[in-house]
Amino acid sequence: MPSDTPDPVVRRDAANPPTTKDIQRWRRHLANERAEAAVYLDLADRRTGEEREILLALAHAEGRHEAHWRNLLGDHVGMPKRGDLRTRMLGLFARRFGSVFVLALMQRAEKRSPYASDIDATDAMMADEHIHEEVVRALATRGRNRLSGTFRAAVFGANDGLVSNLALILGFAGSGVDNEVVLLAGLAGLLAGALSMGAGEYISVRSQRELLDASTPSTETRDAVPKLDVQENELALVYRARGMSAEDAEAQAAEVLRSHNYDDSAAARSSSDTHEAVGTGIRAAAASFGFFASGAVIPVLPYLLGLQGLAAIVTACILVGLALLTTGVIVGLLSGGPPVKRALRQLAIGYGAAGATYLLGLGFGTTIG
Known part of the structure; x- marks a missing residue:
């Protein structure tokens, strides 16, 4: 104090x-x-x-x-x-x-x-x-x-939506196709990506929680303790498997057999805390779907508003850049890291991926033309 x-x-x-x-x-x-x-x-x-x-x-x-x-x-x-x-x-x-x-x-x-x-x-x-x-x-x-599971899905979903759909749109725009085709590609990418992200996040979190459930101590063990053979004392193996030395495990098991007080509350609390950190499958999937869609719609906005050609491309890049900077700052602040560095890193990665796809689109457009 x-x-x-x-x-x-x-x-x-x-x-x-x-x-x-x-x-x-x-x-x-x-x-x-x-x-x-x-x-x-x-x-x-x-x-x-x-x-x-x-x-x-x-x-x-x-x-x-x-x-x-x-x-x-x-x-x-x-x-x-x-x-x-x-x-x-x-x-x-x-x-x-x-x-x-x-x-x-x-x-x-x-x-x-x-x-x-x-x-x-x-x-x-x-x-x-x-x-x-x-x-x-x-x-x-x-x-x-407390928020790591849902927050992770939200941040990854938003960034994936921003980068993947901007890259998709710039790839089509670079190939020289009509605005209607670019818009259709952007909307298809938004829906397909959001559904894929949501389904993938649900399966990932659900599988992780099932693995944790398999590692959680059974409540039936407490009822079995009074029936154990005191001479064999296999309960000591439980404590040794959890990391105790042989002597400490024997002493702990002997005390439990003497008092019939098998308390696994600490292990149960640890398991509960881990479950809380992982989050629920439905919540993570909903967050991933919603944030991917919210990110993926940003590069589509200029085309929805009727912009065409270079004006639509530049506007989409500016909007996505601002969104990437924002998410980078938030991640940096919440992680305790330098927010400006995280923001610039996300911006560079996002623009790098989109720029590469745009160049590929230009190449395909020239070849087809």
Whole structure:
């Protein structure tokens, strides 16, 4: 638990008073600490139980850091300043959404703490920021696990729809066929791809859940324990198969046989958590179908609106590019990675695939012509 005592402040003496830049920097740190504490409090209002307590403890720790800068400022504290734009946006997201998205953003904010290079921040404050990053990472991981199955299907479905249908449309457009043919190809690709993605995702998740079911401890084992041969004690083999040493397995089995209390609740909870992370087949299939279709319709829009030729191609590429950048940023933020790098990577891959197909279409068009 964080201490209630503020971090010690090293005050500057009269011979080395703080400069105007020092005061501005301290006030900026003070404002950001206040804003980050407010974000944690807003998130705590949307949580219950242990998660709420953890978030309140993080807000309390930010309050200790706030006290450090206030003590340094002394009479220079002035009117409260607003935090930087990034921290204020986090506060807005926390009040509006309060989701894993905000926790992922806070994880990156804690990681980018400026205290490592600030001579006026204490070692304890720098250590706190590293710990805060790990705490927020763990909280965000809980949320990621809850949505991972459906979220994975949604993101992959949207990106597949964007890239595959743009490539299909550009391939037909490059061959020089009429707009009606390009539009028909785009709509056929949308429907066929969405159905294929949905069916494939359902089979994948369903199969994975069936494998997990096969690995879940049987509830009938508990009823069989009192009937076991105490002399043979084959129950020890169960614990050895789960990774216990031979001696520990024998001791655990002997205790269970003595008390007839075979408790597999931990294994059952682990299996339940894994099932939750995988998601359900129908939910994943619906998400995959819907998001593939929503992605695949974007490159078709210019043709549906009556654009033709180069204007339709350029418009489709711009719309798909913006969508790829958006999904890349979202994936980067939720995964705790650099969002700009993820966005540019997805854009390069998408445009690369579409460009290659367009060149193939040009080649086929020239050959046929």
